[in-house]
Amino acid sequence: MTVKLTAEQTRGAMGMTHFAAKLGERSPSHIHTLEDEIFMIRSGGVRATVGDRTELLEGGSVLFLPRGIPHSYLVESETADLYVLTCPGGFERFFLEGGYPVHMGADAPVGDRWSVERTQEVAEKLGLGITWGG
Numbered sequence: 001m002t003v004k005l006t007a008e009q010t011r012g013a014m015g016m017t018h019f020a021a022k023l024g025e026r027s028p029s030h031i032h033t034l035e036d037e038i039f040m041i042r043s044g045g046v047r048a049t050v051g052d053r054t055e056l057l058e059g060g061s062v063l064f065l066p067r068g069i070p071h072s073y074l075v076e077s078e079t080a081d082l083y084v085l086t087c088p089g090g091f092e093r094f095f096l097e098g099g100y101p102v103h104m105g106a107d108a109p110v111g112d113r114w115s116v117e118r119t120q121e122v123a124e125k126l127g128l129g130i131t132w133g134g
């Protein structure tokens with residue numbers, strides 16, 4: 001996970017984060033109250049649910065995730081290369097503080113423990129306006 005643009009760099013307009021994700025990485029259903037997201041998939045397969053619509057996103061796919069609508073995702077391929085753009089910026093702080101521990105490699109705790117408990121704690125700490133289980 002690498003933050004490419006921060007709110008500070010874009011005068012608050014957006015944040016952009018790159019992910020080299022692995023099979024099983026996911027986010028539980030949640031709702032953003034402060035920002036919209038855009039997923040841009042370069043390679044691999046990511047199953048995303050936005051509201052009542054679910055689709056498999058593959059290389060070249062782009063998906064808009066509007067604030068106020070519950071959404072979740074699951075990496076279904078061995079690896080997935082994707083960018084997440086958030087508007088306005090600021091949410092990239094969540095990825096910096098709660099993101100996947102890439103330094104741990106294959107030993108990183110992918111799945112429920114990392115994706116749910118850890119991310120809930122970080123989102124609450126940063127006051128990011130996320131409602132879990134949306």
